[in-house]
Amino acid sequence: MLNIYLRPNSETNSLLKFTDQQIESLVTDPASLKAGKGLSAKSKWVSFAYNERVMWGEIKGSGAKPYRTQIDIKSIAFKCSCPSFKFPCKHSIGLMLLNANEYDSFENAIPEPDWVKEWIDKREAKAEKATESEVEKTEEEVLKADKQKAKRVNERVANVEDAVAELDLWLKDLVRTGTLTLPSKGIQYFENLAKRMVDNKASGLAGWVRALGNLDFQNETWKTEALSIISKVSLIIQAFRNINNLNPELQYSIKSLLGWSQSSKELLEDTNAFTLKDEWLVIGQETENMEDLIIQRNWLWGTKNNQSALILNFGTKFSPLTNSLLSGSILEGELSFFPAVWKNRAVLKQQKGFIEKLETPPTTMANWLEVFAHRSKLLSIYPWATDIPMVLANARFVMDGTKGLVVDQNKHYQLLVVSIDYNKILNLMAIMGNNALTIAGILRKDGFLPLGVFENNEYIIIPGNVAKTS
Amino acid sequence: MWQKLVENSLIGTAKLKLQKEELPAFLNEFLENSVFTDEESLFLQATSFANLYLESGALPPTFEGVIDDSKFEETKAFAPKKFSKILAYILDSSIYLPKEYLLQLWLNKLIVKSWVVDSSNINTILEFGNKLSNKSKSSIYEAVGKKGQWLLALRKDLNYQVSEDSQIWDEGDNAQRKVLFEELRKSEPLKAMEFLEKTWKTESITTKRAFLEIMDSTLQETDYSFLDNLWKYEFLPKANEKETEKTCRALVVKMLLKFEKSEMFQIFENGITPYFQKKKKSGLMGFVTGKEEIILDLPVEEDHFWSKTNILSILGINSNPSQSAIFSALSIYWLSEIMSLVPFGFWERKLEKSTTEALNYLLKDEQFKVVLEGKKYSILLSSIIQNAVNTKNQTLIASLLPMVDKDDALPLVGAVSTELFEQYVSKNNLWIDAQVFAQRAHVEEKWSLRFSEKMVVKIYEDATKNNIYLSENITKICAKSLHIGAFQFLGKADVDINNYQAKHYQRVFYEPLFQFKEIMSNIEKYA
Numbered sequence: 001m002l003n004i005y006l007r008p009n010s011e012t013n014s015l016l017k018f019t020d021q022q023i024e025s026l027v028t029d030p031a032s033l034k035a036g037k038g039l040s041a042k043s044k045w046v047s048f049a050y051n052e053r054v055m056w057g058e059i060k061g062s063g064a065k066p067y068r069t070q071i072d073i074k075s076i077a078f079k080c081s082c083p084s085f086k087f088p089c090k091h092s093i094g095l096m097l098l099n100a101n102e103y104d105s106f107e108n109a110i111p112e113p114d115w116v117k118e119w120i121d122k123r124e125a126k127a128e129k130a131t132e133s134e135v136e137k138t139e140e141e142v143l144k145a146d147k148q149k150a151k152r153v154n155e156r157v158a159n160v161e162d163a164v165a166e167l168d169l170w171l172k173d174l175v176r177t178g179t180l181t182l183p184s185k186g187i188q189y190f191e192n193l194a195k196r197m198v199d200n201k202a203s204g205l206a207g208w209v210r211a212l213g214n215l216d217f218q219n220e221t222w223k224t225e226a227l228s229i230i231s232k233v234s235l236i237i238q239a240f241r242n243i244n245n246l247n248p249e250l251q252y253s254i255k256s257l258l259g260w261s262q263s264s265k266e267l268l269e270d271t272n273a274f275t276l277k278d279e280w281l282v283i284g285q286e287t288e289n290m291e292d293l294i295i296q297r298n299w300l301w302g303t304k305n306n307q308s309a310l311i312l313n314f315g316t317k318f319s320p321l322t323n324s325l326l327s328g329s330i331l332e333g334e335l336s337f338f339p340a341v342w343k344n345r346a347v348l349k350q351q352k353g354f355i356e357k358l359e360t361p362p363t364t365m366a367n368w369l370e371v372f373a374h375r376s377k378l379l380s381i382y383p384w385a386t387d388i389p390m391v392l393a394n395a396r397f398v399m400d401g402t403k404g405l406v407v408d409q410n411k412h413y414q415l416l417v418v419s420i421d422y423n424k425i426l427n428l429m430a431i432m433g434n435n436a437l438t439i440a441g442i443l444r445k446d447g448f449l450p451l452g453v454f455e456n457n458e459y460i461i462i463p464g465n466v467a468k469t470s
Numbered sequence: 471m472w473q474k475l476v477e478n479s480l481i482g483t484a485k486l487k488l489q490k491e492e493l494p495a496f497l498n499e500f501l502e503n504s505v506f507t508d509e510e511s512l513f514l515q516a517t518s519f520a521n522l523y524l525e526s527g528a529l530p531p532t533f534e535g536v537i538d539d540s541k542f543e544e545t546k547a548f549a550p551k552k553f554s555k556i557l558a559y560i561l562d563s564s565i566y567l568p569k570e571y572l573l574q575l576w577l578n579k580l581i582v583k584s585w586v587v588d589s590s591n592i593n594t595i596l597e598f599g600n601k602l603s604n605k606s607k608s609s610i611y612e613a614v615g616k617k618g619q620w621l622l623a624l625r626k627d628l629n630y631q632v633s634e635d636s637q638i639w640d641e642g643d644n645a646q647r648k649v650l651f652e653e654l655r656k657s658e659p660l661k662a663m664e665f666l667e668k669t670w671k672t673e674s675i676t677t678k679r680a681f682l683e684i685m686d687s688t689l690q691e692t693d694y695s696f697l698d699n700l701w702k703y704e705f706l707p708k709a710n711e712k713e714t715e716k717t718c719r720a721l722v723v724k725m726l727l728k729f730e731k732s733e734m735f736q737i738f739e740n741g742i743t744p745y746f747q748k749k750k751k752s753g754l755m756g757f758v759t760g761k762e763e764i765i766l767d768l769p770v771e772e773d774h775f776w777s778k779t780n781i782l783s784i785l786g787i788n789s790n791p792s793q794s795a796i797f798s799a800l801s802i803y804w805l806s807e808i809m810s811l812v813p814f815g816f817w818e819r820k821l822e823k824s825t826t827e828a829l830n831y832l833l834k835d836e837q838f839k840v841v842l843e844g845k846k847y848s849i850l851l852s853s854i855i856q857n858a859v860n861t862k863n864q865t866l867i868a869s870l871l872p873m874v875d876k877d878d879a880l881p882l883v884g885a886v887s888t889e890l891f892e893q894y895v896s897k898n899n900l901w902i903d904a905q906v907f908a909q910r911a912h913v914e915e916k917w918s919l920r921f922s923e924k925m926v927v928k929i930y931e932d933a934t935k936n937n938i939y940l941s942e943n944i945t946k947i948c949a950k951s952l953h954i955g956a957f958q959f960l961g962k963a964d965v966d967i968n969n970y971q972a973k974h975y976q977r978v979f980y981e982p983l984f985q986f987k988e989i990m991s992n993i994e995k996y997a
Binding site (some may be wrong): 020173226227231371413 | 472475476479480481482483484485508509510511513514515517518520521522525526527528529530531532533535537538539540541542552555558559562589590592593616617618620621624625984985988
């Protein structure tokens with residue numbers, strides 16, 4: 001199982017301490033947040049306590065018995081006896097806020113009451129089972145399993161080859177007839193093609209097709225954006241056709257672009273996987289709602305090794321995201337990186353604990369030129385690199401008419417990404433003011449997505465939604 | 471290069487083949503070595519290569535504008551996190567609580583402690599404050615510090631009056647100037663008059679009227695000499711007088727009538743004095759004792775003093791009573807108008823009566839009564855109530871209150887002292903009367919512990935046991951005015967029983983006030 005424990009973050013008191021911003025980042029529904037605030041007073045709770053693995057409380061509800069609320073604080077998850085379908089429900093939010101506000105009042109209780117113990121034990125057992133190595137098999141069983149695996153791989157290769165061939169043909173057809181036909185095709189046309197890609201196990205290609213269909217055809221820039229997407233897809237197809245001649249890491253990268261990547265479980269079991277221990281600062285989070293899927297991107301920054309990482313969480317309408325990471329928190333632990341030429345996507349292998357404050361400021365890039373040079377280097381090894389995490393020093397926010405810019409000390413700038421929420425810009429302005437500060441964020445093709453600001457060794461998350469809908 | 475490729479892609483290679491000669495040499499060289507021969511594959515290879523080349527070689531653009539790199543030297547510290555959190559509680563508090571009042575308490579504490587609002591709360595407080603009074607806005611402006619003020623200058627969606635008062639007075643439009651004048655009349659009356667006197671001569675007559683109306687509703691002792699000058703030199707009756715000028719004169723006269731020391735008042739007093747006459751007391755008392763009393767003997771017809779011209783020119787009072795049926799003579803109508811203005815002590819002095827006696831006479835004497843639909847009414851009652859409200863004459867109010875029914879008493883309840891208010895509510899058992907408490911909505915006061923305790927207990931009993939509906943408006947007033955010690959008597963209703971009023975009480979009174987108490991005690995922790 002994952003060897004997880006929470007380290008006391010001060011000498012006088014104990015364990016995890018939520019911050020308001022972290023709690024807000026866990027709540028996607030403002031009404032629940034407001035209701036949760038109403039339940040965050042100490043007087044509302046019949047009992048509350050926590051220990052290194054779980055936080056719990058009992059609160060009087062409309063029924064005869066109080067509601068029982070539990071939060072797994074090692075791998076954030078919620079359970080409440082209230083009838084709400086929301087995760088977290090208002091009681092869980094209230095309990096977290098109570099922890100943020102009345103930290104000193106929380107009793108470090110060991111052991112937990114039975115009703116808490118039962119739930120948290122079950123969760124831990126499940127996690128243990130998920131990471132346990134498979135039981136030993138006979139030679140015959142191993143051979144059979146290998147055969148089956150090889151068969152599955154062959155089938156998948158055949159499927160992906162079909163998908164690539166279809167898309168290649170489609171692209172050539174598009175190039176021959178001209179992209180001026182794109183705006184008249186309608187979203188369903190792209191969706192149908194994307195679905196065929198998914199059916200052929202090439203969900204990565206489906207994403208590129210959808211990106212073409214989602215272009216803003218009212219805006220003249222679609223013409224150049226369309227060609228840019230086409231050129232990248234074409235490059236994937238060319239790379240796939242040449243995959244056997246590429247080095248293993250690039251092969252993984254290409255497969256991943258096609259939507260064919262290792263599972264997290266496989267990665268955690270892979271003893272050859274690249275791992276890195278560090279104090280990881282969660283610099284920010286973004287949630288994207290696709291049709292049936294919710295994707296949460298968590299960007300981390302290794303404060304000692306200067307390595308960035310992306311941890312993805314997936315959910316659906318019926319199985320909500322399990323928010324295992326809190327924006328702005330610093331966790332001491334080890335990440336396992338998916339094999340790739342650009343080591344970026346990772347999973348949490350081992351979490352030792354939380355750290356309250358950065359000891360030293362992070363190493364930063366001095367200016368936008370340096371950031372762009374870094375991007376060029378990445379593109380030279382991995383031409384599809386996007387969403388590049390970065391920490392820029394001496395950055396200043398400037399409002400240029402209606403556009404927000406982040407300007408460096410040499411007056412080079414990047415526009416803020418178009419999809420940014422207006423409230424996030426306002427909060428960025430409030431935090432930065434007129435000052436030149438160190439800013440963390442994501443460099444995207446259409447601009448910069450700010451996530452947080454460093455001030456006096458403290459990392460301040462910029463509040464506001466960055467959720468986007470595809 | 472890229473633009474050419476885009477144009478090519480739009481038209482399609484069927485109509486326009488890849489223009490290799492337009493491409494840079496390195497790209498051509500690359501394409502010559504390509505394994506592909508078909509036009510579309512070559513085009514796709516060219517764009518893939520070109521796109522990567524352009525992306526890799528891109529440089530960040532340079533900002534051509536001027537960067538304001540002035541540093542904010544914030545001399546004050548950010549408010550501590552725990553104190554900052556109280557703000558969120560205030561903003562999220564129950565709708566039945568006076569949030570602006572709570573916010574002002576929080577802001578006052580923050581300002582006294584020389585703190586500024588922390589960055590994460592700047593937008594929240596600026597947005598919330600945008601719809602509040604100028605007083606709150608002014609406190610917020612100070613509280614957000616230099617960073618917040620910088621942000622405010624960029625936020626055109628927020629309307630904060632952050633200019634200097636003198637700048638608004640000199641450069642603002644009439645609406646802004648009126649708002650400023652009205653606020654200064656309450657907060658800094660001398661400054662208000664200083665501004666007005668500075669620009670009075672250059673103001674238009676309609677603007678003058680507007681300022682005089684504000685003065686009338688906020689009249690103060692220090693206004694006297696300004697008004698006296700206007701009466702003597704500016705608004706004298708003249709030929710071809712404009713309507714607005716007449717209105718201005720009437721306003722000035724009305725205000726001067728409230729100053730017994732004024733020359734205008736002397737003229738009035740000289741004119742009316744002869745109508746106070748001694749008369750033997752009526753009825754048995756007069757017959758037995760032979761004692762005399764002073765009465766006001768008004769003429770039924772116009773005479774040298776009680777005439778339309780005289781009353782208009784001296785007192786500025788028009789002679790068109792809106793409800794002429796009430797007044798048996800014009801002199802009674804004029805008297806009712808005067809009665810609302812002249813300090814009540816004048817009538818007491820002239821009639822040689824105590825307040826209660828003077829009231830008894832003016833409200834009950836037959837010449838001041840009218841019969842409407844078979845019922846007798848005191849003609850002067852509303853004027854006297856208005857006088858009491860305007861002058862906040864507590865002796866007059868105390869004498870009036872027992873003489874009038876609850877509806878007539880409502881305006882007096884708003885002007886009464888806290889002590890008298892408590893007595894009035896207790897005596898008349900009006901603990902849960904929303905109309906009565908609504909009159910105190912704008913009064914800044916704290917009730918006594920005894921009264922507050924009784925109030926809390928009575929409301930609990932009426933709402934939860936006697937099934938009386940509790941208006942949610944009472945909660946806001948109670949929150950502001952209850953003695954802090956009374957919160958311990960706040961009763962929690964048994965909401966499990968199926969009693970709507972009890973649940974309503976719990977929701978609109980108990981829970982909000984409990985929340986209020988918590989917020990207050992959290993603010994007060996920061997001594």
